Amino acid sequence: MKLQCYKVITGTLRCESGLHIGGSADQIEIGGVDSPIIKHQVNGEPYIPGSSLKGKMRSQLEKKEGKATDRGEPCGCGGKDCKICKIFGAHKNTRHNLGATRILVRDAYFSDKTRHEYQELIKEKGTSYIEKKTENTVNRKTGTAEHPRSLERVPSGAEFDIEIVIQVYDTDGNGNDMVEFVKEGLRNVQKTYLGGFGSRGSGKVSFKDMKLDGTGFVL
Secondary structure (H helix, E strand, O other): OOEEEEEEEEEEEEEOOOEOOEOOOOOOOOOOOOEOEOEOOOOOOEOEOHHHHHHHHHHHHHHHHOOOOOOOOOOOOOOOOOHHHHHHOOOOOOOOOOOOOOEEEOOEEEOHHHHHHHHHHHHHHOOOOOEEEEEEEEOOOOOOEEEEEEEEEEOOOOEEEEEEEEEEEOOOOOOHHHHHHHHHHHHHHHHOOOOOOHHHOOOOEEEEEEEEOOEEOOO
């Protein structure tokens, strides 16, 4: 196999509702949140790991293609006609003949606009850009709230720059079919959610200003 070219998808991911992608707290603090979000170790800004976006795209495409497994693991059939394994990699399968994984998904960081808003809010009001949301369960007999728990979210309106690279080999033709499959994955993320607590309102996202090798397109 010989690498022919790269096809690069860029654009903006916008949070339409609060977004929670879990991180870990260095220590448990009194009054702290139970579920913090992942943040950059140096500047403290939230970001979206490439693995989160890639994994959600793959999961939704597996459902659409009938490739979801009973064990809940990614598809690893390694079949020559399996677009999931070809593009995203054959999970735990070391005997396939598909070659290298085709897709690379970069970590997504704040857009310049959102970073400016983030920094100005901290400077002017001394408050965090990150919102804290409290949830609880309701006792079915008494109707009272119980077991409150708090979680961090990136607020709605925040935007992140995304970049997805598709590696096209000489066995892949012009690679346009792979690009369309990745676009379908992004559309499915829009229709569902990204991150955690999606069934409770978090994680609705949209993609805008999308480009393929510098040329704009609409999902």
